[in-house]
Amino acid sequence: MSLMPSLDLFLQPEIFLVWTSALKTFVILGVVLTMVAYxxxxxxxxxxxxxDRIGPNRVGWAGLIQPVADGxxxxxxxxxxxxxxxxxxxxxAPSLAMIPSxxxxxxxxxxxxxxxxxxxxxxxDIGVLWVFAVxxxxxxxxxxxxxxxxxxxPFLGGIRSSSQMISYELSLGLSVVPVFMITGTLNLGEIVQxxxxxxxxxxxxxxxxxxxLRDMTTESGSMFGxxxxxxxxxxxxxxxxxxxxxxxxxxxxxxxxxxxxxxxxLVGGYHTEYSSMRFALFFLGEYAAMIAxxxxxxxxxxxxxxLPFVPDGSQGWFWGLVNIGTFFxxxxxxxFFFLWVRWTLPRFRFDQLMKLGWYVFFEVALINIFLTxxxxxxxQS
Amino acid sequence: xxxxxxxxxxxxxxxxxxxxxxxRNPVNSAMSLVLSFLALAALFITLDAFFIGIIQVLVYAxxxxxxxxxxIMLLDLKxxxxxxxxxxxxxxxxxxxxxxxxxxxxxxxxxxxSTDHFPTLARTGxxxxxxxxxxxxxxxxxxxxxxxxxxxxxTVGVVTLSRRSLR
Numbered sequence: 281m282s283l284m285p286s287l288d289l290f291l292q293p294e295i296f297l298v299w300t301s302a303l304k305t306f307v308i309l310g311v312v313l314t315m316v317a318y319x320x321x322x323x324x325x326x327x328x329x330x331x332d333r334i335g336p337n338r339v340g341w342a343g344l345i346q347p348v349a350d351g352x353x354x355x356x357x358x359x360x361x362x363x364x365x366x367x368x369x370x371x372x373a374p375s376l377a378m379i380p381s382x383x384x385x386x387x388x389x390x391x392x393x394x395x396x397x398x399x400x401x402x403x404x405d406i407g408v409l410w411v412f413a414v415x416x417x418x419x420x421x422x423x424x425x426x427x428x429x430x431x432x433x434p435f436l437g438g439i440r441s442s443s444q445m446i447s448y449e450l451s452l453g454l455s456v457v458p459v460f461m462i463t464g465t466l467n468l469g470e471i472v473q474x475x476x477x478x479x480x481x482x483x484x485x486x487x488x489x490x491x492x493l494r495d496m497t498t499e500s501g502s503m504f505g506x507x508x509x510x511x512x513x514x515x516x517x518x519x520x521x522x523x524x525x526x527x528x529x530x531x532x533x534x535x536x537x538x539x540x541x542x543x544x545x546l547v548g549g550y551h552t553e554y555s556s557m558r559f560a561l562f563f564l565g566e567y568a569a570m571i572a573x574x575x576x577x578x579x580x581x582x583x584x585x586x587l588p589f590v591p592d593g594s595q596g597w598f599w600g601l602v603n604i605g606t607f608f609x610x611x612x613x614x615x616f617f618f619l620w621v622r623w624t625l626p627r628f629r630f631d632q633l634m635k636l637g638w639y640v641f642f643e644v645a646l647i648n649i650f651l652t653x654x655x656x657x658x659x660q661s
Numbered sequence: 662x663x664x665x666x667x668x669x670x671x672x673x674x675x676x677x678x679x680x681x682x683x684x685r686n687p688v689n690s691a692m693s694l695v696l697s698f699l700a701l702a703a704l705f706i707t708l709d710a711f712f713i714g715i716i717q718v719l720v721y722a723x724x725x726x727x728x729x730x731x732x733i734m735l736l737d738l739k740x741x742x743x744x745x746x747x748x749x750x751x752x753x754x755x756x757x758x759x760x761x762x763x764x765x766x767x768x769x770x771x772x773x774x775s776t777d778h779f780p781t782l783a784r785t786g787x788x789x790x791x792x793x794x795x796x797x798x799x800x801x802x803x804x805x806x807x808x809x810x811x812x813x814x815x816t817v818g819v820v821t822l823s824r825r826s827l828r
Contacts, residue, residue: 369688405788409715416723420695423727427688427734435734442731446724466790 304401308385311608315615316567317347323619330623351560359556362429369428374554374561377421381569383414388575389469391585391604392592399585399593399604400469407468408460411576412453415531418569419445422533422550425562429553437549440630441533447637448530448537454645455523458516458652459580472584476592479510480583481517509659516652521581523645528573530637533566535622537633574614575607582610666707674700687733691726698722712790 289295321336321343328335336343361370387407391399404410419442426438459481460466463474475481530537546552551562578584585603586592593600628636677697684690698721705714785792797805 366688369692404711406711406715406790409712409719409790413715413719413723416719416727419723419727420692420730423730423734424688424692439731439734442727446727449724467788 300397301401304397304399305386308390308401309382312382312385312568312571313564315571315608315611316564317351319567319571319615319619320350320563321347322615323622326616326619327623330620354560355557357556359558362431362553364430365553366428366430369424370553371558373421373425373428374558374565375421376424377418378561378565378568380414380418380421381565381572384411384572385575387411387468388572388579389472389584390575390607391600392594394593394597394600394604396594398469399600403469404467406466408456408466408471408580411468412449415569415572416445416449418565421562421565425554426550429550431553433546433548434550434552437546437552440546441550444530444533444537444633444637447634448527448641451523451637451641451645452527452531454642454649455520455527456580457645457649458520461649461652461656462513462517468579468584472579472586475583476586480586481581482514482521512655512659513652516648516655517581519644519648519651521577523641523648524581525577527637527641528577529618529621530633532569532573532618534570534618536625536628538627570615570618571611574611574618577614578607578610582614663707667704670700670703670707673697674704687736688730691730691733694729695722695726698726710789712788712793 290299324346325335325343327333336346339345339349361367386401387404387410389398389400389403393399402410422441422445423438426434426436426441429435459471462481463471465471465474529535551559554562585607587602587606590602590606591599593603674697677693677700680693681690681697684693698717702714702717702722705711705717787795
């Protein structure tokens with residue numbers, strides 16, 4: 281009975297919010313960092329499969345303990361600081377590269393709800409802008425690393441990286457505007473809820489309550505609610521999806537857009553002078569950015585935690601867990617796509633990359649906004 | 662709690678702003694300015710102005726300062742780092758700053774509305790992004806469009822000026 285007062289304390293609204301948020305933060309951080317470690321393993325396994333090799337298979341079953349071995353190796357290496365570097369920026373740059381991609385996770389709805397607690401760390405009304413704002417800070421880590429190293433190749437890598445990220449941020453931001461025009465909200469949780477009700481952005485065909493747009497109810501209650509509105513809006517959604525996913529490749533410095541660390545031209549790019557755990561932070565930051573980016577893609581276009589004919593967490597904790605599992609399974613699928621592309625396509629040349637960003641994707645994203653506006657105006661008239 | 666946050670971020674913002682001027686190395690100054698912008702964004706967010714706070718980060722810290730840093734790194738920093746502090750200029754600057762501060766405080770004190778307490782903003786139940794959109798596109802539609810045309814003109818102007826080989 282002496283437990284009761286303390287339990288009441290834990291259920292007070294403000295304290296409840298604090299400890300559930302802390303719990304969610306720790307769990308998500310743990311899950312994502314594990315995913316980061318195992319996406320490195322997956323990268324090596326997938327590349328091995330694509331190149332008809334075996335890949336890591338010595339440490340643990342199928343090499344599954346390889347990430348632990350890699351981590352221990354990186355921790356135990358000498359943390360060498362070359363002479364002539366700017367020591368302050370040289371030491372904080374790896375953290376600056378890693379932190380933004382972790383911060384993005386704060387606004388992603390990774391599940392519906394569990395025991396009535398919404399499965400998102402911070403339910404911001406401007407969730408998408410938070411994603412863009414925070415990920416735009418990620419470029420500082422790379423630029424400062426390149427500059428502070430006081431060496432030619434890292435410097436060129438840093439300069440390339442900043443121009444690349446600025447160019448592709450435009451198409452990244454513009455390509456998702458049609459999504460907001462259709463859903464009418466910037467809140468990621470509400471965008472997912474819209475997709476639960478109306479079908480995923482890239483695959484709007486089936487769903488229980490097939491009402492068209494939010495403010496024009498057509499034939500609600502049909503199982504295969506594919507009406508004229510959805511079919512027309514599917515065109516700009518696919519364009520958005522393709523532009524967004526390509527811009528995301530550029531933002532996360534993945535092949536075919538990994539010019540900042542093009543080995544043949546720049547040795548290791550911005551992290552040439554780094555060793556040990558500082559190098560590991562850059563390495564992990566790249567994979568964390570990839571996971572966060574996949575999370576955004578899943579949330580905006582692939583229905584987030586939703587699966588057709590699967591209820592949400594209000595129907596019991598089991599379904600809440602299923603929703604969370606669905607979200608991470610979708611992320612894993614997108615990561616596989618990232619890896620697949622990396623080991624299939626060659627790298628672009630730098631001027632081709634910039635031309636593609638400014639002459640093609642920027643315009644396509646802009647035209648797509650007008651196209652969506654036109655379709656919406658036609659549907660509402 | 663909000664008061665503590667207000668003072669923490671205000672002090673951080675002002676310290677970073679002073680650091681922008683004090684540092685001799687331009688990269689240090691630029692990064693201090695970024696820190697100052699981030700603290701300012703945090704101040705906006707403590708006022709529930711999420712949209713403005715995030716746009717502050719997105720536009721200034723995320724885009725403008727990256728370009729600044731980009732240019733600074735391409736320039737030669739050595740000359741700027743070697744420049745010594747000019748005592749006379751510093752004293753003059755502080756004198757002008759102090760006089761201006763006294764002037765401003767006197768003017769504000771003499772205003773009749775200086776002691777008024779403004780009512781807190783009414784909550785409408787919509788997000789602040791929605792509110793800003795509604796205000797811009799209904800009440801201030803014409804000024805908004807004029808600003809849009811101005812920005813277009815300046816963009817065209819920049820493109821024209823940067824094309825050196827124009828015949």
